[in-house]
Amino acid sequence: MAKNTNPQETADGLTKKVTSPIQRRSFLKYAGAGAALSTLFIMGCDNDDDMNNLPGDGVNLGSGDVGILNYAYALEQLEAAFYTQVVASTSFNTTFSNAMERMILTDIRDHEVAHREFFKAAITSAAPDDIIPGLTPDFSAVNFNDRNAVLATAKTFEDLGVAAYNGAGKLLTSATFLTLAGKIVSVEARHAAEIRDIISNGTFASGPEINNMGMDRALMPKDVLAAAQPFIKEKINFSNLPTT
């Protein structure tokens, strides 16, 4: 479903389309640390610059910094739903017979729920018309009774989350949001390392995800969402997200 109404194509609306990206970027940038989120959004945003918000066009993440926040919100929804299902599985205690591993997975669930609820509250209070709805996860391809399948999916999500935040940093114009994203991405990286070590101890930072300069991946939204879309029932429309 589309989240926004189609903008009215008035002359004034068209003018806004031309100028609003500059307004938003500049204002979000200068508003900086300490400014309330609501202030940022009120000053920096208008709802009517999202193009192609036609019904049936999927869930539109929107544009600008809010679009990136929605993008993060979508990914956190996916992760939170996954770990919630892992921990809620009737076979959780047998699939993961090690108490420490259960504690780890339960902790990660709580962290992802915290991230999801953070984005939901922050976007809702500041830009209620722009927040994407709750998404419907599709984990039909995951056997939650299979330890290896659960861990492999967890590894995919965590590595993808790290790469997503790393790639989205440059797309943000607000230093406040950049720092917030930084606060979350390192926790995702801690998750990724621990999940990898549970799969095979010592693989915390190895494999094709880490380059020969000892750096993690940084992926653009289109590449992240190509990997995440099979796990989400709604079509995610990222066409208005910034690309530089």
Added chain:
Amino acid sequence: MNIFNLLTEIEKADPEVYGRLDSRRAVFKHFGGFGKKLAVAAVPLAFGSMLNKAYGQTASRSVMEVLQFALLLENLEAEFYKQAAATSLFPAAPAKMAFETIRDHEVAHVSFLRSAITGASGTPTNYTANSFDFSAKGNLPNTFTDYGTMLAVAQAFEDTGVRAYKGQAQFLISNNAVLEAALQIHSIEARHAAHIRRMRRDLASSPANQKPWITLKDRGGLPALVQPIYDGEEVTTQAGVNIATGSVSANAASEAFDEPLDTAQVTAIVTPFIR
């Protein structure tokens, strides 16, 4: 205040000012409409932010300063792991291999930062093993003779590194390439931190249930010396949003967000390790 006059003045001092401004967004093409859409009083502030973007500075911290600061921290880590990996303290081969993996990453980070500094017409500071004192002025005499201490120091460095990069990222917002690279390093440091914490968890002498993440401001059985590395991690509110609500405990809320350290805080933490 006439923005265009101001720009003309700046252009006299810096003929490249227009090139520094964000041409991708065609800022100046739209600049005419800019003022009309904003409250007049806000224009100078917005203009200031554009100059910040142009000159890569917020709160007077340049990209070059950040790169040099990161170079110091990466050298500190690289020299530590070089010496640590060469010890015979490891109980098993995988532990030694983990240190070698991390050492190689830190050495690669040093190389990258040196290239980035050189590429930006700077001169990278040279560091050697003798630049650092891993006893922290005698406070940690067993860093390379006691396995538990060695892991503790490693954890302290990794958790500091994560918080340090996080605090510096905001100063790189004007430079996408450097920002992205810094983020790519930042998350690797977090992976290191998680693994070192796991290695400590496997030690009988470490606190039970040592986690890969930071709970409140718990220093995980490390000496009180390192408490500043964890102070501030206990927050459970982010951007005005209370995280410790619903099913999320205060512990989980604090774990779910790592916190930045500013330049002065990081400097205070690492100073005892620098000769």
